Amino acid sequence: MTKLEKLYQLITYSKEVGLSLNEEMLQKADQLEEELIKNEVIPRLSESIEPIITQIQRPIVLVVDYVPGEALCVRLTRKRVITEEGETKQYSLAAQPTTHYTKKTDKTITSSPKSSWTGLVVTFPNGKVINNRYAYETLIEVVEMVGIQKVAALGLKHVGLDFITKTRDDFYNQHELPGGYLILTHSSTDKKKRQVEIPRFALNDNTQKLGLGLKVEVV
DSSP states (O other): OOHHHHHHHHHHHHHHTTOOOOHHHHHHHHHHHHHHIIIIIHHHHHHHHHHHHTTOOSOOEEEEEOOTTSOOEEEEESSSOSSOGGGOOOOOSTTSOTTTTTSOOSSOOOOOOOOOOOOEEEEOTTSOEEOOSSHHHHHHHHHHHHOHHHHHTTTOEETTEESEESSOOSSSOEEEOGGGOEEEOOSOHHHHHHHHHOOEEEETTEEEEOOOOOEEEEO
16 A cells, blocks of 8 residues: 555545544645656656657647546647646656656556446436436436435535535535535445435434435446
8 A cells, every 4th residue: 555545544534533634634645646646647648648649730738637436537728728827737748757667676566457437327206317427417416406405404424524515625525516515526436326325314313214216327
């Protein structure tokens, strides 16, 4: 297990037991993520795309849009900047050492196995089907149809955080909902499926049943 994986594990445990993340832990996560990008991702990008992309004779900007648990996306524009320059860091592919993969070491660098892309299909009893490109989009639309406040009142938890809340988390990915609510989408497609199809939810000392009769499929 790498230092970054251990840190992620520590952060998850901290969230689950209700401990707040300190600034040092967040800065360490930023540092280790950047080291992985500089030392692993960028050299491999250089080797993979440079021989092909140099066929293009006009300037373009490619941005890798990565959201954990969702399909990888690359955005293209012919403008020079997609995001604010002050919020970005630039790394030169050509500046990366070509000996990165050939230096002697007792460790072997391997790519993590990439899971097949999956999505969610949710069918309501009235025949309405929700099947968006990304699983998190389907999850959000289902919650909005059921009722954001109704789902928020169920008190669902994930990684120690409220599934739906008005409090912005300092680490995990959340998406904005109407009414100032935020939904936690940092989860696998299978987890999202379980969040949608759970028939009963614990609410204080009572048990509340939505009884939606939804059919949920991972595709």
